[in-house]
Amino acid sequence: MHFSRFFSISALAATAFSSAIPKEELVGRDSTVLETRDAGAICPNQNGKTYTDSGSVQYTVACAQSNNGAVVGSTGTTTNLPACMLACDAKSGCKGVNFRTGVNQCYFIGTVGSNVGNSTYNCAIKNSATATSTGACQSATAVAVTFNELVATNFGDSVNLTGSISQLGNWSPGLGLALNANQYTSSNPLWSGTVTLPPGTNVQYKYVQVAADGTVNWEADPNHSFVVPTGCATKTTISDKWQVLSTVTGSSTSLSSVVKNTITATSTSSAKPTSTCTNGPTSRNCWSGGLDISTDFDNNWPTTGRTVSYTWSITNTTLSPDGYSRPVFAINGQYPGPRIEANWGDMISVTVTNNLADNGTAIHWHGIRQYHNNGQDGVPGVTECPLAPGQTKTYTWRATQYGSSWYHSHFSCQYGDGVLGPIMIHGPATANYDIELGPLPITDWYYQTVNYHAALAEHQNALPPEADNALINGTNTSPSGGKHYVTTLTAGKKHRVRLMNTGVDNHFVVSLDGHSMQVIASDFVPVKPFAVTSLFLGIGQRYDVIITADQSPGAYWFRADVQDSAGCGTNFNNGNIRSIFAYTGHTTETPISTAQSYTPTCGDQTGLVPYWNSFVPQGQTGTFTELTTAQLQQTETDGSITVYWQINGSAMSVDWQQPTLEYVRTSNTNYPKDANLIQLPTEGRWTYWVIQEVAGNPYNVAVPHPIHLHGHDFYVLGTGTTTWTAADANNLNYDNPTRRDVAMLPTNGWLALAFVTDNPGAWLMHCHIAWHADEGLAVQFLESASTIGTIAQIPSDFQSQCSAWDSYYNGHPAYLQHDSGI
Numbered sequence: 056m057h058f059s060r061f062f063s064i065s066a067l068a069a070t071a072f073s074s075a076i077p078k079e080e081l082v083g084r085d086s087t088v089l090e091t092r093d094a095g096a097i098c099p100n101q102n103g104k105t106y107t108d109s110g111s112v113q114y115t116v117a118c119a120q121s122n123n124g125a126v127v128g129s130t131g132t133t134t135n136l137p138a139c140m141l142a143c144d145a146k147s148g149c150k151g152v153n154f155r156t157g158v159n160q161c162y163f164i165g166t167v168g169s170n171v172g173n174s175t176y177n178c179a180i181k182n183s184a185t186a187t188s189t190g191a192c193q194s195a196t197a198v199a200v201t202f203n204e205l206v207a208t209n210f211g212d213s214v215n216l217t218g219s220i221s222q223l224g225n226w227s228p229g230l231g232l233a234l235n236a237n238q239y240t241s242s243n244p245l246w247s248g249t250v251t252l253p254p255g256t257n258v259q260y261k262y263v264q265v266a267a268d269g270t271v272n273w274e275a276d277p278n279h280s281f282v283v284p285t286g287c288a289t290k291t292t293i294s295d296k297w298q299v300l301s302t303v304t305g306s307s308t309s310l311s312s313v314v315k316n317t318i319t320a321t322s323t324s325s326a327k328p329t330s331t332c333t334n335g336p337t338s339r340n341c342w343s344g345g346l347d348i349s350t351d352f353d354n355n356w357p358t359t360g361r362t363v364s365y366t367w368s369i370t371n372t373t374l375s376p377d378g379y380s381r382p383v384f385a386i387n388g389q390y391p392g393p394r395i396e397a398n399w400g401d402m403i404s405v406t407v408t409n410n411l412a413d414n415g416t417a418i419h420w421h422g423i424r425q426y427h428n429n430g431q432d433g434v435p436g437v438t439e440c441p442l443a444p445g446q447t448k449t450y451t452w453r454a455t456q457y458g459s460s461w462y463h464s465h466f467s468c469q470y471g472d473g474v475l476g477p478i479m480i481h482g483p484a485t486a487n488y489d490i491e492l493g494p495l496p497i498t499d500w501y502y503q504t505v506n507y508h509a510a511l512a513e514h515q516n517a518l519p520p521e522a523d524n525a526l527i528n529g530t531n532t533s534p535s536g537g538k539h540y541v542t543t544l545t546a547g548k549k550h551r552v553r554l555m556n557t558g559v560d561n562h563f564v565v566s567l568d569g570h571s572m573q574v575i576a577s578d579f580v581p582v583k584p585f586a587v588t589s590l591f592l593g594i595g596q597r598y599d600v601i602i603t604a605d606q607s608p609g610a611y612w613f614r615a616d617v618q619d620s621a622g623c624g625t626n627f628n629n630g631n632i633r634s635i636f637a638y639t640g641h642t643t644e645t646p647i648s649t650a651q652s653y654t655p656t657c658g659d660q661t662g663l664v665p666y667w668n669s670f671v672p673q674g675q676t677g678t679f680t681e682l683t684t685a686q687l688q689q690t691e692t693d694g695s696i697t698v699y700w701q702i703n704g705s706a707m708s709v710d711w712q713q714p715t716l717e718y719v720r721t722s723n724t725n726y727p728k729d730a731n732l733i734q735l736p737t738e739g740r741w742t743y744w745v746i747q748e749v750a751g752n753p754y755n756v757a758v759p760h761p762i763h764l765h766g767h768d769f770y771v772l773g774t775g776t777t778t779w780t781a782a783d784a785n786n787l788n789y790d791n792p793t794r795r796d797v798a799m800l801p802t803n804g805w806l807a808l809a810f811v812t813d814n815p816g817a818w819l820m821h822c823h824i825a826w827h828a829d830e831g832l833a834v835q836f837l838e839s840a841s842t843i844g845t846i847a848q849i850p851s852d853f854q855s856q857c858s859a860w861d862s863y864y865n866g867h868p869a870y871l872q873h874d875s876g877i
C-alpha cells in the first residue's frame with residue numbers, strides 16, 4: 056500500500072536552533088516547517104489542526120494516544136524521520152505514525168483508538184480526504200533549488216542571484232533572489248538561497264554582490280547554467296564558487312561595469328518567483344533557516360556557528376571630537392569605540408585589556424539579553440569585580456536578538472569619558488530598505504571629565520551640570536572648531552539609520568529637516584512601522600528608522616535638540632547640535648533647511664506596537680510592587696551635602712570587591728541593605744512593578760528618569776503623571792503593549808512595567824542618567840538564585856578577576872569608590 060505522493064507526513068524534530076527551551080517542529084516530508092512550539096505543546100493544543108505543506112499534501116495532527124504498538128525502531132536522527140514516515144507507506148495497514156520525542160522512535164498506527172501510551176506521543180495521521188493509493192512516485196510539480204555560493208564579502212554586503220527566468224529576476228540584480236550568509240566563516244563564506252522552480256526549467260544565472268551603498272558587482276562570465284531535474288526529486292542543491300574576472304595587464308576592470316542583457320526565459324513556467332524566505336532589499340521581513348520577523352525571538356534564534364571577535368585596549372588619551380581637546384578614555388584610540396557588528400545568532404567575543412592608568416572598568420552590553428549568561432553582563436559589584444588596570448578579560452555572548460544598541464562601561468559613570476560604542480546586529484526588519492547607514496549615536500559632551508561633574512552633581516545643592524556640547528556620531532562643531540558629521544543619501548532610496556542616545560544626562564528630540572522617518576524598532580524590539588517627523592530619544596534608548604530620500608536633492612540638517620524647556624537636560628550648545636544628511640553630489644553643501652516643528656517633551660514616543668504580538672497576563676490590583684524613588688540631600692557633619700537618589704528609602708551602593716554573584720557562588724544570603732536587592736526566586740513568573748517618583752527631602756526634585764532593565768525586555772503597561780493608585784491598574788494595556796529595555800518615568804509620575812522571570816541571574820534596573828545611577832537610583836533583581844550556578848554558570852575567570860582587583864584596590868589605588876559603583 057503506497058501513499059507516496061499524498062501521504063501526509065509529519066514528524067516532531069528537535070529544533071535546529073540553539074534555544075535552551077526545547078522546541079518541537081512539525082515538519083512536512085518536503086522539510087517544510089509547519090509549526091514550531093515549545094516541547095509538548097503541539098499536543099494537545101494543535102489536535103485536529105490540518106496543515107497543507109508546500110507540496111499541497113494535507114495531514115492532520117492527532118493527539119489521541121493510539122497505536123498498534125509496533126515499534127519500528129529508532130530513526131537515529133531527526134533528519135531520518137521522513138524516512139521513517141516513508142516506511143509507513145510501505146507497511147500494510149499503517150494509517151499514521153507516532154513519534155516519540157527524545158528517543159527518536161517511530162511507531163506505526165494501525166487502529167486509531169487503541170491506546171498504547173505510556174508516554175505522551177504526538178502523531179500525524181494521513182488525511183483520508185486526500186490520501187490516495189498510487190504506485191511508484193509521481194513526478195514532482197515543483198523543485199526547491201538551493202543555490203550555494205562561496206564568496207568572501209564585507210559586512211553590510213549581500214549576495215543576490217539573478218538569471219534568465221522571472222523567478223531569478225530576469226537579470227535584474229534588484230529583483231533577483233537575495234541569498235543569506237549561511238554558515239558564514241572567513242574560511243567558508245557560504246551564501247545560500249532557495250527558489251522553487253518547475254522541473255525541466257533551463258536556467259542561466261549569475262551571482263551579484265551588493266555593497267552597503269547599493270552598488271553591485273557582477274560575477275565574471277561565463278554565465279552559469281542549470282536544468283532543473285525532472286522526476287520524483289523535490290529538491291536539489293547547486294554549489295558554485297564566485298567567478299573572478301581575469302586580470303588584464305595594465306588595466307583594471309570595474310566589476311560594476313558588466314551589464315547583462317535581458318535574456319528571454321527558456322522556461323514556460325508561470326510559477327510564483329519563490330516561496331522561500333530570504334532577506335533582501337525587498338524582503339527585509341525574511342531572514343534564513345525558516346526564521347523571519349515573525350519568529351518568537353524569546354525562544355528561537357539561529358545558531359550560525361560563527362563567532363565575531365574583537366580585541367580592545369582602553370587607554371587614557373586626548374581627543375578633540377568637537378575641536379576642544381579633553382582627556383578621553385578611548386577604546387583602541389577611538390571615540391566612539393569600535394562598532395560591534397554581527398548577524399542574529401552569532402557569538403560575540405570581545406577581549407578587553409584595561410590599559411587605563413588609574414581606573415578599573417567593566418563593559419556592559421546594553422540591551423543584550425545575556426540569556427543564561429548573567430556573568431557576562433559587565434556590571435561591577437553585581438556580576439563581576441572590576442577589571443583592574445593591566446588586566447585582560449574576554450566577554451562572550453550570543454546575539455539572541457537583532458537590531459541596534461551600544462555597549463558602555465558600567466564602572467560608575469566612566470562611559471561619559473568615552474568607554475562606549477555602537478552595536479548593530481543584522482536580522483529581519485518590519486519594513487524594506489535599500490541602504491544600511493548604520494548607527495548614529497548621539498550624546499551630551501562635557502569639557503571636564505565626567506568624574507568632575509559627577510562630584511558636582513553629588514555634592515552641590517544646585518541643578519545638575521550643564522553639558523558643554525553634544526556629539527552626533529562622535530563629532531560636532533564648537534567655538535573651538537570641529538565639524539558636522541555628514542551622512543550621504545541616495546536619491547529615491549530608502550535608508551536605514553540606527554539612532555541611539557548614548558548620553559550621560561541630556562535627552563534629545565531628533566529630526567531631519569524636510570523628511571519623515573519610518574520607525575521600525577524601539578530598542579531591540581521590531582515594531583509595526585509608522586512615520587514620524589521627530590522622535591524623543593531618552594538616554595539608552597534606540598530607534599531604527601528608515602529615511603526615504605524623496606526630497607529635492609540637497610543638504611539637510613539633522614537636529615538633536617536637548618529638551619531643556621521640558622526639563623530633561625541642559626546644554627550650552629543647544630540649537631546647534633546638528634549633523635548633515637546630504638544627497639549624493641551635495642555632500643559639501645551647508646544646509647539652509649528649515650526645522651521640523653514639534654512640542655518639546657521628556658516623554659516616550661507613543662504608538663510603539665511590537666510586531667511580534669505579546670499578551671501580558673493581567674495582574675490583579677495589588678500584585679504590583681511599588682518602587683518609589685526620591686532625592687535625599689543629606690547634610691554631613693562638616694556641613695557639606697551628599698545627594699542620593701533612593702528607591703524605597705535606600706540608595707544603591709555595590710561593593711566592587713564582593714559582587715552579587717560572589718554571594719551566590721558562596722551561598723551567602725546576607726546581602727547588605729544598600730545592595731537594593733530584590734529576590735525573585737521562582738522562574739516563569741510574570742512580575743509587575745510600578746516605579747513612582749515622590750517628593751524628595753528636603754526638596755521636591757521632580758525630574759523624569761529613563762529606567763533601564765538588564766537581562767530582559769520589559770513591557771510598558773502604562774504611565775501616569777500623578778500618584779499611582781490601585782484604580783490605575785484597571786486602565787493598563789496588557790494586549791501587545793510596548794516592549795523595550797528603556798522607558799521614561801514621567802516627572803512626579805509612575806511607570807508600570809511587567810517582565811517574566813526567564814533568565815536566572817543578578818540583573819540591574821536603574822536610571823540611565825549617569826548622575827542618578829551614581830547617586831543610587833537602582834535596584835537589582837536576583838532571579839532564581841538557586842539555579843545560577845547551573846543554568847547561568849559563573850564564568851571561569853570570575854574569581855581570578857576578583858583576586859586581581861582585590862590586590863589592586865587593596866594596594867594604593869588612585870581613586871576609591873565614591874558612589875553607587877554602577
Ligand SMILES: [Cu+2]
Pocket residue numbers: 759760761822823824827828832
Ligand atoms: Cu534618573
